[in-house]
Amino acid sequence: MPFAVYILGLSIFAQGTSELMLSGLLTDMAADLGVSIPRAGLLISAFALGMLVGAPVLAVVTLRWSRRTALLAFLGVFIAAHVVAALTPGYWVLFGTRVVGAFVYAGFWAVAATTALSLVPDNVRGKAMSIVAGGLTVATIVGLPAGTMIGQHLGWRAAFWAVAVLSALAMAGVAGKIPGGRPAEVPDLRRELRTMINPRLWLSYSTTALCTGALLVTFAYLGALLARTTGIAESWIPLVLTVYGVGALIGITVGGRTADAHPFRVLTIGATGLILFSAILALTATLPVPVVILVFLLGAFGFAMNPALNTRVFALAGNAPTLATAVNFSSFNVGITVGPWLGGLAIDGGLGSPSVAWIGAVLGVAALATIVWAAALHRRAQPSGTVVPAERTMAELHA
Incomplete structure (x- = not known):
């Protein structure tokens, strides 16, 4: 595996830490900025908004740039946004830096995915994507x-400085290890847009959004479920979340090793696991031991699908992958946004914390339906009586 792929994973870890860390800093930030905790929570929504829009917009804007130039530009803006955030005394300036930082982070994700997949042979694309996306799992x-912890001991601004420093180290790695120069074939926007007409591509985007929503609707309210329904002591909740993270890391590693040869099998098993374990979690939410085991399994089966969701879009996009990959990243963020929103509606409606797991199961059923549909379309597209791999090779796609 090229070292450059690991550099991209490190970069995602640095930026992903910023995406996640606010959940542990909101109380201190609200007090320091003189705003309510719900208003401070809007900083998380600001980040989600920036990610949703950033990937396709920046993928198009930087289409003719070298990938190294684009990645360095994104990291430079991301670092600057965090320096400003660490220095500002005002809420709205901080809000703006969250939007800007997320905007370029989304662009980095889109270009990094395309770059990683272009650096490796066809048969290890899933492994490469598991390393890149694994950066977020490690985060x-x-x-x-x-x-x-940094925020608790040194103040929330120190956490932003730490992310800026870590991102600067990643930037040095990108400058040193990502190939420079223009691509051998300069991307054509019209060809990229024509690729987006493919209905199978949009079916794959639906799978991405539904699988992500099925997982995130439960994860977003997992702390509340553990405290209010399961009755786990608050001091133990971070440990249970770590169990989820360990499951996610194992899942994405296994998925990365099998996604290239068996993408539909990986997606089917992952979605089935999400449905089954979400339903069992909803039924056993008051029992600590089963809940901890189920949290681990949800992380493992949910993240196992991630490499297949990425590599399948790359294969369907053929020789115009940049915009298609960017829109897939936006599809992840649709799931990240809509899943927790549905869970919030259920809880506000008085259905209780376990209801989010039932929503996860329903979204999982919808995701499984799109996977079965996509597999049927794939088989129908193959010549009769032949045995074919799960996806065409890149050489066939460029032919």
Whole structure:
């Protein structure tokens, strides 16, 4: 595996820590900025908004740039946004830096995914994506608690400085290890847009959004479920979240090793696991031991699908992958946004914390339906009587 792929994973870890760490800093931030905790929570929504829009917009704007130039530009703006955030005394300036930081982070994700997949042979694309996306998983396990700890002992601004420094180290790695120069074939915007007409691509985007929503609707309210329904002591909740992160890391590693050869199998098993374990969690939410085991399994099966969700879009996009990959990243963020929103509606409606797991199961059923549909379309597209791999190779796609 090229070292550059690991550099991209480190970069996602640095930026992903910023995405996640606010959940442990909101109380201190609200007090320091003189705003309510719900208003401070809007800083998380600001980040989600920036990510949702940033990937496709920046993918188009930087289409003719070299990938190294684009990645360095994104990291430079991200670092600057965090320096401003650490220095500002005002809420709205901080709000703006969250939008800007997320905007370029989304662009980095889109270009990093395309870059990683272009650096490796076809048969290890899933493994490459598991390393890149694994940066966010490690941010869940290490970055989130570390950012919270720094904030508790040195103030929330110190956490922003730490992210800026870590991102600067990642920037040095990108400058040294990501190939420079223009691509051998300069991307064509019209060709990229024509690729987006493919209905199978949009079916894949639906799978991405539904799978992500099915997982995140439960994860977003997991702390509340553990405290209010399961009755786990508050001091133990971070440990249970770490169990989720360990499951996610194992899942994305296994998924990365199998997604290239068996993408539909990985997606089917992952979605089935989400449905089954979400339903069992809803039924056993008051029992600590089953809940902890189920949290681990949800992380493992949910994240196992991540490499297949990415590599399948890359294969369907053929020789115009940049915009298609960017829109897939936005699809992840649709799931990240809509899943917790649905869970919030259920809780506000008096259905209780376990209801979010039932919503996860329903979204999982919808995701599984899109996977079965996509697999049927794939089989129908193959010549009769032939045995074919799960996806065409890149050489076939460029032919």
